Amino acid sequence: MSVAIAQRGAVRMKRMIDDLLVFTRTRLDDALPVDFTSRGIGRICNDAADEVRASYPDARIDVRVTGETAGKWDRARIGQLLINLLVNAVQHGAGNISMDALGHGGQLTLVVSNEGNPIPAADLPTLFDPLTRASRPPRQIGPSSSMGPGLYISRCIAHAHNGTIQAGSKDGRTTFTVQIPRFPSHVL
Numbered sequence: 001m002s003v004a005i006a007q008r009g010a011v012r013m014k015r016m017i018d019d020l021l022v023f024t025r026t027r028l029d030d031a032l033p034v035d036f037t038s039r040g041i042g043r044i045c046n047d048a049a050d051e052v053r054a055s056y057p058d059a060r061i062d063v064r065v066t067g068e069t070a071g072k073w074d075r076a077r078i079g080q081l082l083i084n085l086l087v088n089a090v091q092h093g094a095g096n097i098s099m100d101a102l103g104h105g106g107q108l109t110l111v112v113s114n115e116g117n118p119i120p121a122a123d124l125p126t127l128f129d130p131l132t133r134a135s136r137p138p139r140q141i142g143p144s145s146s147m148g149p150g151l152y153i154s155r156c157i158a159h160a161h162n163g164t165i166q167a168g169s170k171d172g173r174t175t176f177t178v179q180i181p182r183f184p185s186h187v188l
């Protein structure tokens with residue numbers, strides 16, 4: 001039991017340090033260095049889901065990977081992006097979480113989706129700006145109520161891969177969609 005608690009603490013600490021590194025770096029010169037290597041997206045998605053389950057054992061995360069899964073990306077950064085979206089779904093959403101990866105042609109689409117209170121439409125345009133928070137009060141007080149740079153960092157990682165990230169929230173469902181080329185030379 002105490003091993004599990006220590007492991008959860010270590011996972012959270014690693015996430016904080018990774019996020020801070022990206023945040024300071026991009027705030028200084030707005031260009032995030034990326035290290036492109038070949039790695040199937042299925043492995044990256046399943047590792048990200050496992051890491052979040054280690055911190056939040058009650059989280060129900062369904063991972064679906066379809067289509068052409070090979071590609072070249074910065075696997076640590078894409079993992080970090082997915083973990084940020086999954087932790088958001090756990091902390092700010094409710095119910096089961098789904099994570100879909102779909103490779104088609106030269107493009108990869110990643111979708112993380114959860115039920116729960118929607119993000120107000122007025123907050124969507126500034127959601128990815130550094131250090132803003134949706135106007136709804138946080139569900140719980142504690143570490144998760146921090147005004148974090150998580151989505152700003154996620155957008156930096158998507159942009160560093162020549163990709164995009166979008167948020168949609170309606171009918172009790174919040175969905176984040178990331179689109180990146182499967183290979184760095186390919187432009188969306």
Ligand SMILES: Nc1ncnc2c1ncn2[C@@H]1O[C@H](COP(=O)(O)OP(=O)(O)OP(=O)(O)O)[C@@H](O)[C@H]1O
Nearest residue numbers: 088089092093133134146147148149150151152174
């Ligand atoms: N899946 C989601 N469902 C509902 N609201 C969300 C979701 N993801 C993000 N939000 C809203 O967007 C805000 C910004 O998210 P962001 O990840 O940037 O910061 P954070 O989660 O508050 O802190 P951290 O940097 O620790 O992730 C959140 O505070 C929350 O209000």
Ligand SMILES: [Mg+2]
Nearest residue numbers: 088148150151
């Ligand atoms: Mg967050």
